[in-house]
Amino acid sequence: MMISAGALGTIVVIATGVATLAPILLIALFVHDWKRGRLW
Amino acid sequence: MNVPADSAILPPGIAWALLAAFSVLWVALGWYLGRNNKTAEDHMLAGRNVGLALATATAMATWVTANTTMTAPQLALQLGVWGMFGYSLGALGLILFAPLARRIRELMPHGFTSGDFIRLRFGKFTWRVFLVVSLIYAFGWLVSLAMAGGVLINALAGIDYRVGMTVILTVCVLYTLLGGLRAVIGTDFVQTIIIILGVTFIAWLTIDKVGFEAIHFNLMEERPELLNLLFPAAIMFLFNNLLFGVGEIFHSNVWWSRAFAFGRNVGFRAYLLAGLLWLPIPIVAGFVALATPALGINVPIADMVGPLVAAEVLGLTGAIVVFIVVFAALASSLDSLLAATSDLVTRDIYRGHLRPRASEQEQFHATKIMVVLLGLLTWVAASYRGEIPVVGSLAAVLYFTGAFVASAIWPVVAGLYWRRANPMGAALGMIAGTGLGLVSYFAIGFYVAALVGAAVSLAVLLVFTWLAPREFDWRRLAEAEPRNGAMANGGAP
Numbered sequence: 001m002m003i004s005a006g007a008l009g010t011i012v013v014i015a016t017g018v019a020t021l022a023p024i025l026l027i028a029l030f031v032h033d034w035k036r037g038r039l040w
Numbered sequence: 041m042n043v044p045a046d047s048a049i050l051p052p053g054i055a056w057a058l059l060a061a062f063s064v065l066w067v068a069l070g071w072y073l074g075r076n077n078k079t080a081e082d083h084m085l086a087g088r089n090v091g092l093a094l095a096t097a098t099a100m101a102t103w104v105t106a107n108t109t110m111t112a113p114q115l116a117l118q119l120g121v122w123g124m125f126g127y128s129l130g131a132l133g134l135i136l137f138a139p140l141a142r143r144i145r146e147l148m149p150h151g152f153t154s155g156d157f158i159r160l161r162f163g164k165f166t167w168r169v170f171l172v173v174s175l176i177y178a179f180g181w182l183v184s185l186a187m188a189g190g191v192l193i194n195a196l197a198g199i200d201y202r203v204g205m206t207v208i209l210t211v212c213v214l215y216t217l218l219g220g221l222r223a224v225i226g227t228d229f230v231q232t233i234i235i236i237l238g239v240t241f242i243a244w245l246t247i248d249k250v251g252f253e254a255i256h257f258n259l260m261e262e263r264p265e266l267l268n269l270l271f272p273a274a275i276m277f278l279f280n281n282l283l284f285g286v287g288e289i290f291h292s293n294v295w296w297s298r299a300f301a302f303g304r305n306v307g308f309r310a311y312l313l314a315g316l317l318w319l320p321i322p323i324v325a326g327f328v329a330l331a332t333p334a335l336g337i338n339v340p341i342a343d344m345v346g347p348l349v350a351a352e353v354l355g356l357t358g359a360i361v362v363f364i365v366v367f368a369a370l371a372s373s374l375d376s377l378l379a380a381t382s383d384l385v386t387r388d389i390y391r392g393h394l395r396p397r398a399s400e401q402e403q404f405h406a407t408k409i410m411v412v413l414l415g416l417l418t419w420v421a422a423s424y425r426g427e428i429p430v431v432g433s434l435a436a437v438l439y440f441t442g443a444f445v446a447s448a449i450w451p452v453v454a455g456l457y458w459r460r461a462n463p464m465g466a467a468l469g470m471i472a473g474t475g476l477g478l479v480s481y482f483a484i485g486f487y488v489a490a491l492v493g494a495a496v497s498l499a500v501l502l503v504f505t506w507l508a509p510r511e512f513d514w515r516r517l518a519e520a521e522p523r524n525g526a527m528a529n530g531g532a533p
Contacts, residue, residue, distance in 0.1 A: 001260050001269045001270050002260070002264065002267045002268055002269070003267050003269055004256070004257035005123050005252045005253050005255075005257075008121065008250075008255075008256060008267075008310055008327075008330075009046055009232055009247075009252035011323065012243070012247070012252070012322070012323060012324070012327045013247070014322050014324075015128075015319075015320030015323040016243045016244060016247070016320070018317075018319075018320045019235075019236055019239065019240045019243075019317075019320045019321055020244075021232045021322045022100075022236050022317040023236050023237055024231075025317070026093060026096065026097050026100075026229070026232060026233065027094065027233070027316075029092055029093035030093040030094070030097075030229065032093065033091040033092060033093045034093075035095070036305045037484065038091040038092075038303070039091050039093065040086065040087055040090060040091065040092060040094070040222070
């Protein structure tokens, strides 16, 4: 049973999209912790 | 095999400039963050109050290793789509560790290492078995990371394998030595951002330049098995990798030391979020290898496929991006492993076996000496890549440790949640699981070692506990108190 080009593309695009958002989330969390003095 | 300088993708001058710039950055950051460390607790656990942002980033960065950025493409090339999907299941290790991290922090507010837990929970014999398992794994991972560093620099810039490996290892030893866990966590945050930006940049451009239709068409022509969802070895690899990842995280002091270091109520959320954000990374990093037939790339060694594709698609820019990403990924894992393993050796070997009355200051100095010794040992082993039977490709080294780590999964879980778990069952489970897991590694293949190790270990633990259950008082775990100078003895008969 072979995976289709469409299915492969959908999975990879979703994964890449989620990964692209990760740095934004981490930086937002960093700023949030920093403002509240909770980095360490 | 060394790639000659004239066939390298990145000019050596640029590679040396990048190495120098990032080396200075990591060492300076490590020194700055660790400049106020005064005690072993500062150095080993960063003050025990790390917040959510840094906690999430360090869990992610440590789990995004060079093995992720280089082995994920290698596995995609060898096992197809299940290779990269299977690798992404490694995220379940982080996600499943989230509740364990909360329980560890609650049960052991003064704990230092995973060894502390096993000693107090199961007694000295099981503790010693666990230390052997844990240290073999840690060393295997360290060597595979150092090898990855040498392979990357050689593949991209033609710099001799041993020279590149030596530079990366030296930089990581230096800043871990200067700043301890605080330096590791601080640099991890920056490295996480760099890694994810770089990996996604390469993925988007590969999608744009090659396209899924071309990738799929060429694979169907040349390597159709890579698209097969019923590829038997790949399906076994999927489950094996799941157990391997869970085993690595559940037992390793890399993750336990963070559970002790994260602030109260932070561990659960940090590990959960890190797992969810890590999940797509191996797919993003791995799928580019599927483009090799479409790009007509000849891959001389499987673990070089990631850098080769990036350089083919993006030229010099791709080579630079990959170089920076893998350097960051290597550093983020090497530093964590150096720090956590030196803690384990200091607490459980030096203080636990050699100098039970070692003071805080003596432990502080011993931890630093251990970082240097571990670095030297790793250098010696990684220098002989391909010249010792076991030390072969990155994946071979990594999965060799699968039998060890998977056999520790159930003893750790039962130790944390099952009051009646039998200590001898935990010890013999690890011994039998590791033994039979290694037999399966050589007799069947690397993709079954963790499966066999986990199954055998569970069976032994269940049989022993069924035959001879032991009651345990959870409050005894709180005895891992470093400040009273007294080393608690084994917690179980």
